[in-house]
Amino acid sequence: MVRYIGRRLIALLPILFGITLVVFMLVHITPGDPARTYLGIHATDESLKALRHAWGLDQPIPLQYLIYLSGLVRGDLGQSLYYGTSVRSLIAGSLVPTLFLLLLSSLLAAFVSVILALIAATKPETLVDHTIRAIPTVGLAMPTFWVGTILILIFGVHFGILPVGGYGTDIKSHLESLILPSVAIAVAIVPVLVRSLRAALLEALNMDYVAFARAKGLRPSSVLIRYALRNASIPAVNILGVTIGFLVGQTLVIENVFALPGLGRLMIQAIFKRDFPVVQGIALVFAILTMIVFLLTDVACDLLDTRAA
Amino acid sequence: MTTHKAPLLEIDALTIDVMTAHGPRRAVDGVSLVLHGGDTLGIVGESGSGKSLTLRAIMGLLPKGVIQTSGRIVLRGVDVATMTRRQRRAVCGKDIAMVFQDPMSSLNPVMRVGPQIVDGLTARRHLSYRDRRTRAIELMSRMGIPDPDRRFHAFPHQLSGGIRQRVMIASAMACEAALMLCDEPTTALDVTIQDQILRLLAELCEQSGTSLLYVTHDLAVASQVCASINVMYGGQLMESGPVADVFRSPLHPYTLGLLGAMPRVEHGKRRLVPIGGAAPALGELPAGCPFAPRCILAEEACERGRIDWRDMTDGRGVRCVRPLTDAIAPVEDQR
Numbered sequence: 053m054v055r056y057i058g059r060r061l062i063a064l065l066p067i068l069f070g071i072t073l074v075v076f077m078l079v080h081i082t083p084g085d086p087a088r089t090y091l092g093i094h095a096t097d098e099s100l101k102a103l104r105h106a107w108g109l110d111q112p113i114p115l116q117y118l119i120y121l122s123g124l125v126r127g128d129l130g131q132s133l134y135y136g137t138s139v140r141s142l143i144a145g146s147l148v149p150t151l152f153l154l155l156l157s158s159l160l161a162a163f164v165s166v167i168l169a170l171i172a173a174t175k176p177e178t179l180v181d182h183t184i185r186a187i188p189t190v191g192l193a194m195p196t197f198w199v200g201t202i203l204i205l206i207f208g209v210h211f212g213i214l215p216v217g218g219y220g221t222d223i224k225s226h227l228e229s230l231i232l233p234s235v236a237i238a239v240a241i242v243p244v245l246v247r248s249l250r251a252a253l254l255e256a257l258n259m260d261y262v263a264f265a266r267a268k269g270l271r272p273s274s275v276l277i278r279y280a281l282r283n284a285s286i287p288a289v290n291i292l293g294v295t296i297g298f299l300v301g302q303t304l305v306i307e308n309v310f311a312l313p314g315l316g317r318l319m320i321q322a323i324f325k326r327d328f329p330v331v332q333g334i335a336l337v338f339a340i341l342t343m344i345v346f347l348l349t350d351v352a353c354d355l356l357d358t359r360a361a
Numbered sequence: 362m363t364t365h366k367a368p369l370l371e372i373d374a375l376t377i378d379v380m381t382a383h384g385p386r387r388a389v390d391g392v393s394l395v396l397h398g399g400d401t402l403g404i405v406g407e408s409g410s411g412k413s414l415t416l417r418a419i420m421g422l423l424p425k426g427v428i429q430t431s432g433r434i435v436l437r438g439v440d441v442a443t444m445t446r447r448q449r450r451a452v453c454g455k456d457i458a459m460v461f462q463d464p465m466s467s468l469n470p471v472m473r474v475g476p477q478i479v480d481g482l483t484a485r486r487h488l489s490y491r492d493r494r495t496r497a498i499e500l501m502s503r504m505g506i507p508d509p510d511r512r513f514h515a516f517p518h519q520l521s522g523g524i525r526q527r528v529m530i531a532s533a534m535a536c537e538a539a540l541m542l543c544d545e546p547t548t549a550l551d552v553t554i555q556d557q558i559l560r561l562l563a564e565l566c567e568q569s570g571t572s573l574l575y576v577t578h579d580l581a582v583a584s585q586v587c588a589s590i591n592v593m594y595g596g597q598l599m600e601s602g603p604v605a606d607v608f609r610s611p612l613h614p615y616t617l618g619l620l621g622a623m624p625r626v627e628h629g630k631r632r633l634v635p636i637g638g639a640a641p642a643l644g645e646l647p648a649g650c651p652f653a654p655r656c657i658l659a660e661e662a663c664e665r666g667r668i669d670w671r672d673m674t675d676g677r678g679v680r681c682v683r684p685l686t687d688a689i690a691p692v693e694d695q696r
Contacts (some may be wrong), residue, residue, distance in 0.1 A: 081527070119562055135525075204658075210362065216469070216657045260461055260462075260463055260467040261466065261467050261468055261469045263422055263462050263467075264459070264468070264529070265480075266422055267420050267422060267458070267533075268458070268480065268532060268535075269452070269453035269455060269482070270454075270481065270483060271450070271484060274480075278469075278480075279469050280470075282472070283470065283471055284469075356471060358470070358471055358516045358518075
């Protein structure tokens with residue numbers, strides 16, 4: 053298993069290289085001039101030129117890319133054009149809220165999905181089942197930023213029980229401010245998870261080993277969880293993995309709606325300011341996060357499905 | 362000594378319907394049988410004859426869309442219809458155990474076999490891990506599984522078909538049930554392994570006095586483990602009686618046909634005689650005897666209506682208008 057993980061991590065390197073190339077190109081194709089953004093519309097041509105030179109933006113693009121890469125190899129993500137600090141310290145400062153949000157929302161989504169899927173699968177083709185399958189689909193149809201706004205209106209503004217945004221200063225207020233964003237994200241991914249998990253559960257419940265477990269006189273809950281759920285969770289964990297990968301992108305939107313000082317928010321700001329090194333750095337971090345999630349998914353599936361190991 | 366007590370299992374006019382797109386179709390039609398403690402009873406029939414559904418009905422494990430429409434299943438004098446679901450579950454696994462047909466698909470693929478063997482036991486009383494382990498290893502070695510210490514931790518896919526079937530029997534035996542239902546437990550195995558498993562079952566029943574209700578399509582297998590057999594066709598019992606008697610002088614033409622189609626060493630070189638035609642599909646059963654369309658001795662009376670069960674001497678019985686008496690039994694040898 054350790055060797056397998058090692059192999060997978062090594063396989064990450066070429067992918068990361070490709071990502072740096074693509075992101076670098078995209079950032080430099082994007083119209084807009086960081087110097088102009090920084091100095092404002094009244095800046096003189098000379099000062100713009102001087103700033104571009106200072107940032108190294110007057111070099112040919114391939115050369116800029118090579119300089120960027122050589123810094124990357126040494127672990128240097130460059131300097132933020134706007135803040136003047138290193139990109140690494142900017143990312144380090146915003147990473148925790150994002151990771152926390154990802155963790156909380158995927159746990160919430162997984163928990164809710166398992167409960168709903170278990171209820172639906174024990175009463176297939178009943179009103180309960182149809183309701184469980186229909187209502188989350190509504191959630192799927194609502195854009196996350198809109199759900200976020202509605203949640204803020206209801207729980208933040210109307211009832212005033214949860215913060216409308218921000219991240220707070222201590223663990224308790226961190227958690228409080230992450231509840232609504234996590235729910236907003238969960239609303240988007242629960243429908244997908246519930247459907248796949250329910251289908252997998254129904255399939256597992258029809259297997260001979262479930263009938264055999266029943267014939268042994270096991271409690272229905274025990275049959276459901278130890279026999280059906282464990283087998284059904286294998287395909288569902290795969291889907292959860294892909295969904296969390298997609299979540300990494302969702303944080304961009306949701307962190308802005310809730311003014312969470314995470315990577316997604318930092319990225320949006322950096323894009324507006326044409327802060328190239330920050331955009332590139334965060335894109336790289338997102339790519340690494342996504343691939344770590346995929347790796348963890350595969351490891352989890354191997355652990356669940358003993359035949360694959 | 363147990364004969365004056367209520368029988369272990371009594372099935373009375375069991376009828377099971379399968380719901381299809383074209384409405385209900387009769388799969389089991391008025392099956393009755395009685396099983397006393399220590400009995401070994403076989404149910405022999407072709408696929409689709411309703412034998413497996415009968416077993417599943419006893420366990421309360423009929424698949425979705427399959428419904429018991431009438432008849433009674435009585436366990437130790439208690440009608441299962443009067444039991445609560447909890448009571449029924451308490452009986453399953455403890456008083457009656459069931460061994461399934463396919464050892465490849467009947468064990469949980471993601472669970473180690475040791476815990477699977479004893480989980481019927483742990484569902485009933487609390488056992489420490491050590492006790493569970495000891496009990497599972499004990500059961501495995503009793504089933505003749507080599508190296509049970511190591512196999513305790515194995516996953517089903519790491520074991521051969523024969524060992525898996527032994528594991529399944531071990532988990533069925535874990536609670537020392539008084540009655541074991543076997544649904545063709547050797548069909549998925551090759552012949553030498555089949556023979557080992559059958560010997561094991563016969564031995565276990567003899568040692569612990571477990572009763573056996575053994576469903577198979579193979580007359581030879583039934584004769585190896587069962588003292589008496591029931592022959593089923595088209596959802597109905599055709600004939601029942603002690604194995605030796607039924608083999609020596611079958612009363613029903615269908616049984617005779619089955620015997621004729623069975624290879625036997627003692628007959629030397631002999632052409633096997635197949636039964637003409639094919640088993641009726643679900644819902645295509647004739648009004649009269651279900652076997653009549655394929656029966657060489659069929660007459661008009663066979664097709665007129667339902668044939669009544671006739672009890673014969675020596676604990677035998679048959680559902681036939683004109684049971685084969687000893688006078689015509691030698692027909693088989695003339696072939």
